Amino acid sequence: xxxxxxxxxxxxxxxxxxxxxxxxxxxxxxxxxxxxxxxxxxxxxxxxxxxxxxxxxxxxxxxxxxxxxxxxxxxxxxxxxxxxxxxxxxxxxxxxxxxxxxxxxxxxxxxxxxxxxxxxxxxxxxxxxxxxxxxxxxxxxxxxxxxxxxxxxxxxxxxxxxxxxxxxxxxxxxxxxxxxxxxxxxxxxxxxxxxxxxxxxxxxxxxxxxxxxxxxxxxxxxxxxxxxxxxxxxxxxxxxxxxxxxxxxxxxxxxxxxxxxxxxxxxxxxxxxxxxxxxxxxxxxxxxxxxxxxxxxxxxxxxxxxxxxxxxxxxxxxxxxxxxxxxxxxxxxxxxxxxxxxxxxxxxxxxxxxx
Amino acid sequence: xxxxxxxxxxxxxxxxxxxxxxxxxxxxxxxxxxxxxxxxxxxxxxxxxxxxxxxxxxxxxxxxxxxxxxxxxxxxxxxxxxxxxxxxxxxxxxxxxxxxxxxxxxxxxxxxxxxxxxxxxxxxxxxxxxxxxxxxxxxxxxxxxxxxxxxxxxxxxxxxxxxxxxxxxxxxxxxxxxxxxxxxxxxxxxxxxxxxxxxxxxxxxxxxxxxxxxxxxxxxxxxxxxxxxxxxxxxxxxxxxxxxxxxxxxxxxxxxxxxxxxxxxxxxxxxxxxxxxxxxxxxxxxxxx
Numbered sequence: 001x002x003x004x005x006x007x008x009x010x011x012x013x014x015x016x017x018x019x020x021x022x023x024x025x026x027x028x029x030x031x032x033x034x035x036x037x038x039x040x041x042x043x044x045x046x047x048x049x050x051x052x053x054x055x056x057x058x059x060x061x062x063x064x065x066x067x068x069x070x071x072x073x074x075x076x077x078x079x080x081x082x083x084x085x086x087x088x089x090x091x092x093x094x095x096x097x098x099x100x101x102x103x104x105x106x107x108x109x110x111x112x113x114x115x116x117x118x119x120x121x122x123x124x125x126x127x128x129x130x131x132x133x134x135x136x137x138x139x140x141x142x143x144x145x146x147x148x149x150x151x152x153x154x155x156x157x158x159x160x161x162x163x164x165x166x167x168x169x170x171x172x173x174x175x176x177x178x179x180x181x182x183x184x185x186x187x188x189x190x191x192x193x194x195x196x197x198x199x200x201x202x203x204x205x206x207x208x209x210x211x212x213x214x215x216x217x218x219x220x221x222x223x224x225x226x227x228x229x230x231x232x233x234x235x236x237x238x239x240x241x242x243x244x245x246x247x248x249x250x251x252x253x254x255x256x257x258x259x260x261x262x263x264x265x266x267x268x269x270x271x272x273x274x275x276x277x278x279x280x281x282x283x284x285x286x287x288x289x290x291x292x293x294x295x296x297x298x299x300x301x302x303x304x305x306x307x308x309x310x311x312x313x314x315x316x317x318x319x320x321x322x323x324x325x326x327x328x329x330x331x332x333x334x335x336x337x338x339x340x341x342x343x344x345x346x347x348x349x350x351x352x353x354x355x
Numbered sequence: 356x357x358x359x360x361x362x363x364x365x366x367x368x369x370x371x372x373x374x375x376x377x378x379x380x381x382x383x384x385x386x387x388x389x390x391x392x393x394x395x396x397x398x399x400x401x402x403x404x405x406x407x408x409x410x411x412x413x414x415x416x417x418x419x420x421x422x423x424x425x426x427x428x429x430x431x432x433x434x435x436x437x438x439x440x441x442x443x444x445x446x447x448x449x450x451x452x453x454x455x456x457x458x459x460x461x462x463x464x465x466x467x468x469x470x471x472x473x474x475x476x477x478x479x480x481x482x483x484x485x486x487x488x489x490x491x492x493x494x495x496x497x498x499x500x501x502x503x504x505x506x507x508x509x510x511x512x513x514x515x516x517x518x519x520x521x522x523x524x525x526x527x528x529x530x531x532x533x534x535x536x537x538x539x540x541x542x543x544x545x546x547x548x549x550x551x552x553x554x555x556x557x558x559x560x561x562x563x564x565x566x567x568x569x570x571x572x573x574x575x576x577x578x579x580x581x582x583x584x585x586x587x588x589x590x591x592x593x594x595x596x597x598x599x600x601x602x603x604x605x606x607x608x609x610x611x612x613x614x615x616x617x618x619x620x621x622x623x624x625x626x627x628x629x630x631x632x633x634x635x636x637x638x639x640x641x642x643x644x
Contacts, residue, residue, distance in 0.1 A: 081548060086548075087549075088567070089566045150552060
């Protein structure tokens with residue numbers, strides 16, 4: 001086991017900068033998600049760490065040892081591919097045995113290790129099958145067993161659950177997390193699924209256009225995004241744009257929004273406020289008054305989407321549509337077209353510098 | 356899923372008949388009928404031309420077994436087929452690999468064209484151009500002597516290597532094409548997966564790429580081995596006196612000696628031997644594929 005350090009790594013393909021001075025520390029034993037839209041460079045970064053491709057500049061270290069010019073087969077990593085990449089000509093057991101057998105381990109050791117790895121992923125009885133006889137979830141488990149049986153220093157996963165259907169994906173998320181805890185391996189996985197990143201990882205790195213936008217624990221990124229992009233890419237957010245006042249922003253129509261978290265932006269500069277939809281209280285205005293200092297706006301419900309345990313209201317206000325999510329507590333539901341009052345605490349408002 | 360497929364194919368047979376018939380009619384007329392006639396000939400004492408007397412006989416087949424010359428030549432031809440096939444693998448497989456896995460876009464198209472080019476030229480022209488290259492005072496001889504500081508004599512013409520060179524040149528595109536198709540179907544991530552598990556490029560080649568491209572190697576080998584064993588043009592023109600093989604003897608029977616029944620019998624013995632070899636190899640090949 002080992003941590004991974006990526007320092008000032010850049011990689012270009014022709015004129016396209018796939019990675020632009022990315023630095024990120026993956027601590028030993030952690031579970032990291034690299035999150036970003038397609039083309040953000042997350043897979044390129046994973047391939048640099050794996051050693052399929054070498055950076056133009058920068059340093060990559062695994063367990064303190066510089067590896068940026070070490071080919072993949074010498075890096076002692078385990079990798080799970082998006083399409084599993086199981087060898088179709090080999091049985092499940094031979095697939096798992098591959099890494100040990102190219103190393104020249106004795107046959108008896110290989111057989112024992114393979115069985116242990118297959119037991120770990122709960123496929124102990126399927127060693128004799130061929131990959132095409134397995135379901136998607138089973139193939140995923142074989143790919144995982146194959147990647148960890150060689151006791152790699154770090155486990156890399158490239159959109160490992162992307163090809164599975166929703167229910168199976170949730171099962172595999174839990175399973176993957178269990179196995180990762182059990183063997184305590186540093187794990188880096190690439191995903192474009194924000195929910196997967198939030199539920200599985202200890203830390204998330206958000207990438208965009210080859211740059212690291214923000215990095216930290218899921219709660220921190222969700223509660224204190226440092227940019228509009230981070231706020232809207234990880235979860236939903238209502239964005240207000242205006243001029244910084246020192247304690248919030250002033251919208252073009254003169255309304256002020258107070259923010260008590262986030263960056264400090266000098267008064268007068270362009271700035272934005274991000275508010276999560278579930279932090280906003282929606283009412284007809286007749287109910288008990290909000291505590292003093294709360295942000296307050298009026299608008300009109302344009303649409304309501306009922307989703308069982310919650311409802312999403314789209315509220316039109318001054319040319320902007322705001323999103324509010326309300327838990328289903330049995331309270332009266334608001335009709336479309338109804339004028340409403342929105343209110344939320346400055347504590348729920350994150351100030352970010354304008355993009 | 357499998358059931359659906361089976362139902363689909365059963366339902367598909369009847370509407371498919373109009374599509375299948377032309378090909379099968381053509382095969383019947385063009386191959387089956389003449390071949391049947393040849394089978395008939397091979398059991399005759401003489402051709403029934405110009406009112407000549409003829410009778411049924413097994414003598415043509417017996418000739419193969421009574422004269423060791425034929426079996427010796429058959430073995431020589433089988434060896435020739437094996438050698439040419441091996442050379443085609445040695446030369447064709449790496450080329451197919453580069454085409455399928457290394458080159459992309461325009462350069463792939465250009466190189467591909469070069470591979471197929473021999474198909475576009477007439478076989479005889481191809482062989483005679485080799486004759487010009489290989490003979491003493493020919494292109495190869497002159498070129499080497501122009502470059503090398505010492506005098507060497509290269510006269511490959513009318514030799515066994517010349518036959519091999521000509522045949523490999525004619526047949527290597529088959530190997531490149533069949534291997535290219537299977538190699539191209541191998542997902543690059545399999546190669547990456549192998550390397551991520553600690554396998555060197557060579558180990559990935561032997562344990563992943565070659566086993567997965569075995570169907571292409573086998574198809575290519577079959578496409579090359581069978582016609583080379585019966586080949587007569589290259590051995591005759593490039594081999595001269597050393598170029599007597601089973602195929603040239605068969606050709607002689609038809610063209611020179613005018614003993615069609617013996618020629619036909621020798622052809623069917625060759626066919627039988629090739630079929631036996633393929634049948635014996637089938638279980639091994641199937642496991643490899």
